[in-house]
Amino acid sequence: MKDFTGKVAVITGGASGVGRSLAFALGRRGAKIVVGDVDTAAMEQVGKELEAEGIAAMVAHCDVTQLDSQNALADAAQEAFGGIHLVFANAGIGAGESGAMWDYSEKDWQWCLNVNLWGVINAIRAFMPRLVAQGEPAHFVVTGSGNGALLVYPDQPIYTATKAAVHTITENLHYQVQAGQLPVAVSALFPGPHIVDTGLFNSGRVRPEALQKESSGNASGINSVDDMKRMAAEYGIELQTTHPDEVAAMAIAGLEKDAFWLLETTPETDAKIRARCEMIMNRSTPVPDQVGG
Numbered sequence: 001m002k003d004f005t006g007k008v009a010v011i012t013g014g015a016s017g018v019g020r021s022l023a024f025a026l027g028r029r030g031a032k033i034v035v036g037d038v039d040t041a042a043m044e045q046v047g048k049e050l051e052a053e054g055i056a057a058m059v060a061h062c063d064v065t066q067l068d069s070q071n072a073l074a075d076a077a078q079e080a081f082g083g084i085h086l087v088f089a090n091a092g093i094g095a096g097e098s099g100a101m102w103d104y105s106e107k108d109w110q111w112c113l114n115v116n117l118w119g120v121i122n123a124i125r126a127f128m129p130r131l132v133a134q135g136e137p138a139h140f141v142v143t144g145s146g147n148g149a150l151l152v153y154p155d156q157p158i159y160t161a162t163k164a165a166v167h168t169i170t171e172n173l174h175y176q177v178q179a180g181q182l183p184v185a186v187s188a189l190f191p192g193p194h195i196v197d198t199g200l201f202n203s204g205r206v207r208p209e210a211l212q213k214e215s216s217g218n219a220s221g222i223n224s225v226d227d228m229k230r231m232a233a234e235y236g237i238e239l240q241t242t243h244p245d246e247v248a249a250m251a252i253a254g255l256e257k258d259a260f261w262l263l264e265t266t267p268e269t270d271a272k273i274r275a276r277c278e279m280i281m282n283r284s285t286p287v288p289d290q291v292g293g
């Protein structure tokens with residue numbers, strides 16, 4: 001997809017971070033923007049800012065964990081703008097994991113699986129039938145993470161599990177649209193190359209009442225990228241970060257080439273991916289520092 005003018009882009013989790021940056025970047029390229037999010041106040045603010053720039057936009061409350069809610073978002077987008085050309089299944093959370101996974105609260109597992117995994121499954125079920133029926137060139141983009149898809153960082157087992165599953169689903173979706181010769185291109189977006197400075201580390205702000213943490217026993221104590229920077233500095237490490245606008249620019253450059261992998265890495269990450277592949281080929285025992293975190 002080279003020309004975004006007049007195209008309709010639906011972005012889940014568009015009230016903050018990567019989704020928000022995608023909304024502005026695509027809007028500035030002439031796309032009409034539909035943001036679905038559970039953070040109503042932030043979403044409405046984004047809607048106002050998009051409109052102030054003269055970008056055609058609508059925002060609608062959408063809880064990605066609910067299929068009905070994603071169907072309603074799709075209906076609203078079609079009603080407002082007459083079609084859908086780009087879908088970003090982007091909403092995601094970090095559960096603030098820390099400690100041994102067997103001590104985790106069941107609610108941590110449920111919340112993260114609900115948003116990160118079911119959010120993507122529901123997006124596929126709500127939007128793919130419409131894109132297929134529409135019969136026009138369209139793009140379905142899933143925001144994954146190298147943590148799970150490419151590497152296994154040892155300190156966030158729930159998040160890693162969701163992103164591993166999400167990646168296999170994304171790759172399978174690609175194979176299925178290819179096999180069906182459908183006009184829908186599928187891409188896997190990996191925010192990076194460094195930790196992206198977003199609200200992900202403060203996801204508790206949108207944690208549902210019914211799945212609140214049961215104890216503070218496994219709280220990581222990290223609530224922002226600044227917290228991570230401070231913690232890294234204590235070990236003499238200067239943590240590098242990426243701005244979400246850079247992720248949006250990388251994603252759009254990839255979409256223009258119909259690329260599957262919307263992925264920018266550092267030489268260090270490349271070395272770990274290679275080491276991980278070799279570890280599997282050699283059947284050697286995993287060593288976290290070499291193949292993951």
Ligand SMILES: NC(=O)c1ccc[n+]([C@@H]2O[C@H](COP(=O)([O-])OP(=O)(O)OC[C@H]3O[C@@H](n4cnc5c(N)ncnc54)[C@H](O)[C@@H]3O)[C@@H](O)[C@H]2O)c1
Binds near residue numbers: 063244
């Ligand atoms: N920040 C990073 O370093 C990084 C790295 C790799 C992948 N990612 C992925 O990028 C995506 C976007 O996250 P971000 O980093 O921009 O974080 P963010 O917190 O800034 O944005 C996530 C958005 O998702 C929304 N959201 C949460 N639960 C929702 C739900 N149930 N329904 C609808 N919306 C919901 C939040 O309100 C928020 O607006 C996520 O899938 C995340 O896993 C982020």
